[in-house]
Amino acid sequence: MMTRTRNRTALLTAVLLAGGTWTASLIVPTLALAQGQGPAAPAGRPVPQAPSAAPQVVIQTIRVEGTQRIEPDTVRNYLNIRLGEPVTADIVDRSLKTLFATGLFADVSVGIDRGDILVVRVVENPIVNRIAFEGLDKLEEKDLLAEMQLRPRVVYTRSKLQADVQRLIDIYRKNSRFAAAIEPKIIQLDQNRVDLVFEVKEGEATTVSKITFVGNRQYGDSSLRSELVSSEYRWYRFWASDDSYDPDRVAFDREKLRRFYLKQGYADFRIQSAVAELAPDRKSFYLTFTLDEGQRYKYGKINITSQLKNLDPQALSKSLVTASGEWYNTEQIETTVEKLTQQVGDLGYAFVDIQPVTNRDAQNRVIDITFDVREGPKAYVERIDVSGNIRTQDRVLRREFRLVEGDAFNASRLRRSEQRIKDLGFFKSVEVTREQGTQPDQIVLKARVEEQSTGDLTVGGGFSTSDGPLGEIGIRERNLLGQGQDLKVTTLIAAKRSKLDVSFVEPYFLDRQLALTLDAFHTTRDLQKYSSYDWRSTGAAFGFGWQLNDEWGQSVKYTLRSDRISNIEADASRYVRESVGTTLSSFVSHTIAFDRRDSRRNPTEGYMLSLENDVAGLGGDTKYLRTNLRAEYYYPVMPEVVASMRANLGNIVGFGEDVRINDRFYIGGDDFRGFRTGGVATRDRASGDSLGAQNYYILTQEVSFPLGLPKELGLSARLFHDIGSAWGADVTGPGVSDSSSLRASFGIGFTWVSPFGPIRVDFGIPYLKQKYDRTQNFTFGFATRY
Numbered sequence: 001m002m003t004r005t006r007n008r009t010a011l012l013t014a015v016l017l018a019g020g021t022w023t024a025s026l027i028v029p030t031l032a033l034a035q036g037q038g039p040a041a042p043a044g045r046p047v048p049q050a051p052s053a054a055p056q057v058v059i060q061t062i063r064v065e066g067t068q069r070i071e072p073d074t075v076r077n078y079l080n081i082r083l084g085e086p087v088t089a090d091i092v093d094r095s096l097k098t099l100f101a102t103g104l105f106a107d108v109s110v111g112i113d114r115g116d117i118l119v120v121r122v123v124e125n126p127i128v129n130r131i132a133f134e135g136l137d138k139l140e141e142k143d144l145l146a147e148m149q150l151r152p153r154v155v156y157t158r159s160k161l162q163a164d165v166q167r168l169i170d171i172y173r174k175n176s177r178f179a180a181a182i183e184p185k186i187i188q189l190d191q192n193r194v195d196l197v198f199e200v201k202e203g204e205a206t207t208v209s210k211i212t213f214v215g216n217r218q219y220g221d222s223s224l225r226s227e228l229v230s231s232e233y234r235w236y237r238f239w240a241s242d243d244s245y246d247p248d249r250v251a252f253d254r255e256k257l258r259r260f261y262l263k264q265g266y267a268d269f270r271i272q273s274a275v276a277e278l279a280p281d282r283k284s285f286y287l288t289f290t291l292d293e294g295q296r297y298k299y300g301k302i303n304i305t306s307q308l309k310n311l312d313p314q315a316l317s318k319s320l321v322t323a324s325g326e327w328y329n330t331e332q333i334e335t336t337v338e339k340l341t342q343q344v345g346d347l348g349y350a351f352v353d354i355q356p357v358t359n360r361d362a363q364n365r366v367i368d369i370t371f372d373v374r375e376g377p378k379a380y381v382e383r384i385d386v387s388g389n390i391r392t393q394d395r396v397l398r399r400e401f402r403l404v405e406g407d408a409f410n411a412s413r414l415r416r417s418e419q420r421i422k423d424l425g426f427f428k429s430v431e432v433t434r435e436q437g438t439q440p441d442q443i444v445l446k447a448r449v450e451e452q453s454t455g456d457l458t459v460g461g462g463f464s465t466s467d468g469p470l471g472e473i474g475i476r477e478r479n480l481l482g483q484g485q486d487l488k489v490t491t492l493i494a495a496k497r498s499k500l501d502v503s504f505v506e507p508y509f510l511d512r513q514l515a516l517t518l519d520a521f522h523t524t525r526d527l528q529k530y531s532s533y534d535w536r537s538t539g540a541a542f543g544f545g546w547q548l549n550d551e552w553g554q555s556v557k558y559t560l561r562s563d564r565i566s567n568i569e570a571d572a573s574r575y576v577r578e579s580v581g582t583t584l585s586s587f588v589s590h591t592i593a594f595d596r597r598d599s600r601r602n603p604t605e606g607y608m609l610s611l612e613n614d615v616a617g618l619g620g621d622t623k624y625l626r627t628n629l630r631a632e633y634y635y636p637v638m639p640e641v642v643a644s645m646r647a648n649l650g651n652i653v654g655f656g657e658d659v660r661i662n663d664r665f666y667i668g669g670d671d672f673r674g675f676r677t678g679g680v681a682t683r684d685r686a687s688g689d690s691l692g693a694q695n696y697y698i699l700t701q702e703v704s705f706p707l708g709l710p711k712e713l714g715l716s717a718r719l720f721h722d723i724g725s726a727w728g729a730d731v732t733g734p735g736v737s738d739s740s741s742l743r744a745s746f747g748i749g750f751t752w753v754s755p756f757g758p759i760r761v762d763f764g765i766p767y768l769k770q771k772y773d774r775t776q777n778f779t780f781g782f783a784t785r786y
Contacts, residue, residue: 060116062076062079062081062117067122069124069192075122078102079095080094105122105124107122108123127156131197133197134200138202138205139172144171147164150196165184168182176207178245183199185197185199206245211225211228211287213290214291215290218266218293224257228253229253245276250276250287264327266294270292297366298325298365298366299369300324303369305372305373306373307373307374308352318343319339321336333369336371337356337371340373341354345410345412351409354373355372379408381409381443382444383437383444384401385444389482391451391479392426392427392449392484397449399508401417401420402414402416403417418430426478430449431449432446432447455478456475456476456477470497472492474489484507486505486507496525501519501522503517503520504519505517515546516542516544519541521537522537523536528567530689531572532568532572532576532689538561539561541557542557543558544556551594552592553595555589557588558586558587560620563585565581565662575736583620585620591613593608603644607633607634610628610631613625613628622657623655623656624654627650628648630647630649632644632647640705641704647697647698652665652694659694659730664694665692665695665696666678667696668680668681668776669776669779670762673749674747674777675773676776680696680743682727684736685737690774691729692729693726702718713752715752720746720764722744742768743768745765746764759781764779
């Protein structure tokens with residue numbers, strides 16, 4: 001390469017120093033595009049001959065030839081040559097390189113005509129007219145175009161094309177399609193334009209056929225596989241994607257394994273390698289993790305020290321979740337640090353830094369831990385910057401921050417703020433970072449988000465033993481106009497029930513932490529099977545809810561509802577016939593709740609208490625006080641095995657009048673398995689109609705556990721035991737059966753989180769009951785949405 005450069009420079013020097021009369025121009029050797037390809041140079045122009053000698057060349061004119069779209073002055077501006085100044089070989093060489101670096105030209109040559117005219121001949125790169133893809137199935141064209149450099153009306157170069165092909169291959173590999181092949185086709189058009197056509201062969205998804213471990217002595221391969229996100233390919237996992245190979249997923253699996261072993265006490269654990277080997281047919285990968293488990297440690301001495309004035313370390317001991325003699329667990333250490341930080345912050349110390357200092361005794365296999373409470377660097381929040389929210393208004397994010405400008409910085413509040421933004425569900429990704437402010441003691445918080453779709457159109461269907469076949473259509477926008485408001489319209493039609501509901505939620509009414517809810521509804525139910533009548537309810541409600549803190553919350557709601565009881569059978573109970581007609585109910589509800597569950601959707605630990613009171617009589621035709629008390633407790637017996645206990649109690653009493661039949665409690669079905677809906681209640685012996693109850697209680701004991709099958713199947717089971725009773729309707733007489741005696745049932749249930757929706761099956765056997773109770777051993781529920 002150096003020899004060619006020296007030869008070209010020598011040639012340029014010889015030409016520029018040549019003198020005499022020119023009969024033709026001398027063309028400097030062409031610097032072509034990558035791989036030497038591009039449109040051919042213009043032909044047919046006479047070639048001048050070099051004269052014998054001249055001491056130097058001074059350029060008086062620069063002539064540009066071959067331009068089509070680009071102005072000649074633009075080419076001259078890129079040259080390093082000035083009129084009236086001597087030209088050297090280095091200057092010409094640099095000019096050539098500058099012109100090629102613009103990416104505008106496929107070929108450039110220079111020559112001298114008549115001794116003082118510099119001729120620059122160019123061949124322009126074509127312009128991309130259109131880009132098309134053939135063979136796409138799994139990926140969309142817009143997603144591929146977003147990753148490419150080349151676009152319509154952009155200058156085409158071979159280097160850009162090669163880079164784009166590699167980008168597209170990388171995209172397919174990220175989507176687990178390592179067999180994908182892409183061949184670009186270039187179609188020449190007039191006016192120096194080209195069409196690009198990418199012929200794509202996507203190939204099959206590259207799966208993970210085998211996951212093996214080397215060096216694992218304490219845990220079997222199956223146990224370790226259950227900790228990974230990646231899974232082995234099985235034919236029945238047609239709805240899953242975690243059996244396809246993804247390098248990022250494998251990197252996350254390494255971290256999952258590390259955390260698993262550290263949680264079990266293996267403080268010396270290391271992953272020596274994680275190798276993905278592509279099978280010869282390029283259809284699957286073999287993953288091999290080589291491990292060094294090391295020794296298992298227990299906690300030794302656990303101490304708390306403080307460098308803060310007037311802070312007694314012993315007062316912080318209640319925040320310890322670690323205990324001497326137990327197995328070492330990094331998650332417990334992280335939890336302890338968080339609790340200590342919160343407790344010290346509650347005591348008024350805004351700037352605190354808690355460091356767990358470990359002392360490892362390899363001989364005795366114990367680790368002593370000292371939680372050192374230090375004074376952290378004093379810092380204040382200078383400002384909060386928000387970016388990435390194109391549709392969502394800034395204030396929607398800012399109001400979720402537990403810190404405001406001017407506050408003392410607190411790491412736990414920052415983590416809580418980030419989690420609150422994630423919980424909104426408006427963003428695909430959320431990252432909250434801190435940067436140095438304009439002063440040493442100031443911090444700038446930066447929230448970067450990536451928005452996602454917040455509108456839902458759901459079409460569902462299913463079947464339940466209480467309502468029969470059902471269908472549902474719903475439209476919901478969870479971030480209405482980017483203001484964080486929730487608007488939902490739902491229609492449900494079933495064999496024995498129909499419902500239309502329109503609801504609106506403003507989570508920060510008047511920019512306060514006060515949620516406003518508006519609701520309008522129309523419901524019909526066919527209760528002929530249980531109580532020999534049909535029920536229709538139409539009404540509206542509005543209310544307010546607010547959080548007292550992270551655990552306590554309460555709400556107040558007003559409801560105006562019109563109820564109509566009709567279509568009563570001739571042989572129905574006289575107490576049902578007396579209830580025929582329409583009534584107007586006007587009532588206020590108040591709910592207060594204390595919630596310390598780890599999850600509201602699928603809790604595994606913690607407890608919850610809730611008390612709700614409805615007072616009717618502020619206008620309308622009904623007057624009563626209805627009370628519901630609910631309690632739940634969850635305890636993880638072992639990994640994936642959760643024991644729970646739930647209690648529900650209720651009472652309704654009329655003010656100077658009997659409680660109407662549709663306002664009473666109807667116990668059974670899903671809340672008291674083994675009994676039919678309304679199966680435990682006051683009952684008319686002649687007609688068999690359930691008359692409801694004004695008092696009830698249900699206590700449920702349950703243990704949920706996996707079935708030992710692969711997690712991706714989504715199958716789990718539960719053992720349950722339900723006890724309770726319902727009694728005390730405002731009816732008396734010889735034809736009425738009513739008893740507060742204990743009822744009880746036990747059984748087993750299964751849940752399958754299928755690709756089509758969750759399916760729940762329970763089989764309950766009542767072993768304590770009254771002879772007039774209505775039982776139902778089998779309950780089934782299925783729903784799907786798409």
